[in-house]
Amino acid sequence: MIPELGHFALILALLLAAAQAGFSFSGASRDNATWMTAGVSAARGQFVFTGMAFLSLAYAFYANDFSVLYVASNSNSALPLQYRLAAIWGGHEGSILLWTMTLALWTLAVTLFSRHLPAVFRARLIGTMGLISIGFLLFILLSSNPFDRLFPAALDGRDLNPLLQDPGMVFHPPVLYMGYVGFSVAFGFAIAALLGGELTTEWARWTRTWTTVAWIFLTVGIAFGSKWAYYELGWGGWWFWDAVENASFMPWLVGTALIHSLAVTEKRGAFKLWTVLLAIFTFSLSLLGTFLVRSGVLTSVHAFASDPRRGVFILGFLVLVIGGALTLFAWRAPKVGLGGKFDLVSRESLLLSNNVILVASACAVMLGTLYPLFLDALGMGKISVGPPYFDAVFVPLMMPAMFLMGLAIFTRWKSTDLPAIAWRLKWAFGVSMITALLLPFTMGHWSAMISLGLLMALWIVTTAWVNVFERVKSAESAWWATLIHLPRAYQGMIVAHLGVAVFIIGVTMVKGYEIEHDLRMSPGDSVLVGGYSFHFDGLSELPGPNYSAVQSHFTVTRNGQLLAVLEPEKRIYTVQNNPMTEAAIDAGVFRDLYMSMGEPVGDKAWSVRIYIKPFAHWIWFGCMMMATGGVLALLDPRYRRRSKQETQA
Amino acid sequence: MRSALIKLMTVLLLLLMSGLAMAEARPMGDDPVVEARLKSLSTELRCLVCQNQTLADSSAPLAEDLRREIRELITKGMTDQEITAYLVARYGDFVRYRPPLNTQTLLLWVGPSLLLVAGFAVLWGVLRRRNAALQDESDEGDEA
Numbered sequence: 001m002i003p004e005l006g007h008f009a010l011i012l013a014l015l016l017a018a019a020q021a022g023f024s025f026s027g028a029s030r031d032n033a034t035w036m037t038a039g040v041s042a043a044r045g046q047f048v049f050t051g052m053a054f055l056s057l058a059y060a061f062y063a064n065d066f067s068v069l070y071v072a073s074n075s076n077s078a079l080p081l082q083y084r085l086a087a088i089w090g091g092h093e094g095s096i097l098l099w100t101m102t103l104a105l106w107t108l109a110v111t112l113f114s115r116h117l118p119a120v121f122r123a124r125l126i127g128t129m130g131l132i133s134i135g136f137l138l139f140i141l142l143s144s145n146p147f148d149r150l151f152p153a154a155l156d157g158r159d160l161n162p163l164l165q166d167p168g169m170v171f172h173p174p175v176l177y178m179g180y181v182g183f184s185v186a187f188g189f190a191i192a193a194l195l196g197g198e199l200t201t202e203w204a205r206w207t208r209t210w211t212t213v214a215w216i217f218l219t220v221g222i223a224f225g226s227k228w229a230y231y232e233l234g235w236g237g238w239w240f241w242d243a244v245e246n247a248s249f250m251p252w253l254v255g256t257a258l259i260h261s262l263a264v265t266e267k268r269g270a271f272k273l274w275t276v277l278l279a280i281f282t283f284s285l286s287l288l289g290t291f292l293v294r295s296g297v298l299t300s301v302h303a304f305a306s307d308p309r310r311g312v313f314i315l316g317f318l319v320l321v322i323g324g325a326l327t328l329f330a331w332r333a334p335k336v337g338l339g340g341k342f343d344l345v346s347r348e349s350l351l352l353s354n355n356v357i358l359v360a361s362a363c364a365v366m367l368g369t370l371y372p373l374f375l376d377a378l379g380m381g382k383i384s385v386g387p388p389y390f391d392a393v394f395v396p397l398m399m400p401a402m403f404l405m406g407l408a409i410f411t412r413w414k415s416t417d418l419p420a421i422a423w424r425l426k427w428a429f430g431v432s433m434i435t436a437l438l439l440p441f442t443m444g445h446w447s448a449m450i451s452l453g454l455l456m457a458l459w460i461v462t463t464a465w466v467n468v469f470e471r472v473k474s475a476e477s478a479w480w481a482t483l484i485h486l487p488r489a490y491q492g493m494i495v496a497h498l499g500v501a502v503f504i505i506g507v508t509m510v511k512g513y514e515i516e517h518d519l520r521m522s523p524g525d526s527v528l529v530g531g532y533s534f535h536f537d538g539l540s541e542l543p544g545p546n547y548s549a550v551q552s553h554f555t556v557t558r559n560g561q562l563l564a565v566l567e568p569e570k571r572i573y574t575v576q577n578n579p580m581t582e583a584a585i586d587a588g589v590f591r592d593l594y595m596s597m598g599e600p601v602g603d604k605a606w607s608v609r610i611y612i613k614p615f616a617h618w619i620w621f622g623c624m625m626m627a628t629g630g631v632l633a634l635l636d637p638r639y640r641r642r643s644k645q646e647t648q649a
Numbered sequence: 650m651r652s653a654l655i656k657l658m659t660v661l662l663l664l665l666m667s668g669l670a671m672a673e674a675r676p677m678g679d680d681p682v683v684e685a686r687l688k689s690l691s692t693e694l695r696c697l698v699c700q701n702q703t704l705a706d707s708s709a710p711l712a713e714d715l716r717r718e719i720r721e722l723i724t725k726g727m728t729d730q731e732i733t734a735y736l737v738a739r740y741g742d743f744v745r746y747r748p749p750l751n752t753q754t755l756l757l758w759v760g761p762s763l764l765l766v767a768g769f770a771v772l773w774g775v776l777r778r779r780n781a782a783l784q785d786e787s788d789e790g791d792e793a
Contacts, residue, residue: 240702383753
């Protein structure tokens, strides 16, 4: 009964989404306040019914209702509750429902926090989001219904993919989707502005807040996913340039570009069209990512779905959304003014250079991701485009961006004196250059890539230091008071940029100084890796709720001192009979000790992998700093104060 | 460099262990130099039965076999290029994570730099035209 209610709720949600779009757009075109209010109410109702559908599915998982096909395919009665609930988005149908649920949540947020917007603009924004909701609700009802029944009901479920039975998978998809789908709001702002033919600097400020929130979620979501890959896949990789990872990385790159171009539009009223175009592209890339992951065109760790009908539907929707938006853009674009004047060398032009590099990088990632698909589709053979390609292409693209990042924070709007800045940065450059060249020698070995990585990170750190120092020095109050009272947006920018530096340090050190040992060990054996002594104490059986595991016990000592007990496991998930490696990690500030079990190699002996991964956690800490920078920027009173004034006005 | 480091550590390890009664762990291969080459080679190769994993990272039985085979090829004295060529002849370009440069993949390899150069060229052109347009506007404003 409950699943039918869920199904029915989805149909009602679709009708309400249609009402949301219909009332909003027709209300806006006739300036009819009643209709526009009806659009808002429909949007909220759409949220309620999508939420009911979502809860119905959650209940089916909670109650182990194996007469529901989707539950029977993705859950099992022995599965612990938290994973039964995470199983809601463990497969195709539920993922799309989560997508739609997230969209409804963002829609609700927009209806609640948009009262200060001009009524017509607001209605067009909500109407646009309604159109997207229609697309996804139709997609669910026509081709991906999670409430389809199974007759006769299964005795038990086929279990959730063991790779996804992990706390990280409980949080990673919702947070990632909050980011992905959140860009629909920026898209809505762009469409509403194009329809109205008015692109004001207020528009940029409103869009900036929403874009930053979505960007924070996406940053955290990607970091979660990377961390999950690190400890769950058993070889300690944190990024594989897998197509599914790229699908989330492309909107991140363009979304980052959007945040920066919104700054130019807000502060200087310039490059409005470019900003609008970026807002359209960011969301289009989110849709493209959904298409890539959900249509089954990829075969990778994450893509579990394959059904051409679905692919065709999403592709059609993608073409409709992007094509429609771009047509509207081409029609309306000539009406937009140019904005403030600035020189070829200015803060504006440097921010736009950042945009060029970020967009080119996103295109490069797209090229590498889609190229093998196209070759394959054209019957020109199968090739693999993997980490060696992306590393070779992406690093050179990012280097100028990192260099400009250090430089740009010193530039001024309109016009800037480059030689004077170069002079102010002579120490920053000298110090980072010399340190980057010499530091690797103290750590064992030198390579050009390590030095280059360190140079980029140190350049960002030293320039940020000089920039902050100059501000503090010229102030009259104590340094810490000045630091606290610097504008939040500025603090956010510095913290986010430093996050990039911390991230680069992590990546460089792990790549440059990782130690890996592939060993054959029996209980009682010891091995010395990178100065750490690993002693294999023994094996034990460890029964789990839906798996059986062999757990090995290692004690790690350094100079006779006990450092850690590492207990990697090899699990067999009983339902699908899948072997899984559970790595054991002793995380530290400057190094991670990472162990995973391979295969038994006769008489209690196992093949064992031991890694020392220097600075590994800096990678995710850097991402968290970027997200924190976003949060600080949002706290800038500039955004809230003015919106209050607008409400009063 | 890395292999030398591993060699040094192995020697140190042996020295340390020789005095102790404790059993020592054995590396999966015998020669650390061969192991280092195997490692660097297999990170660029695809595990053919896995979804998207390098040969180095995979613990699938077939990957295990292929690693053993590559280890033998290395001990036979084949160079990295020869081994890659041998594997490509057997499994096709699909086995390499670094696609070869040929007419089919030309766009893949030069595309990113083209994009960057084109991007900056467009930005430069747009900025100049924009400045000129704004100049005209202000000139007209002056005349009026």
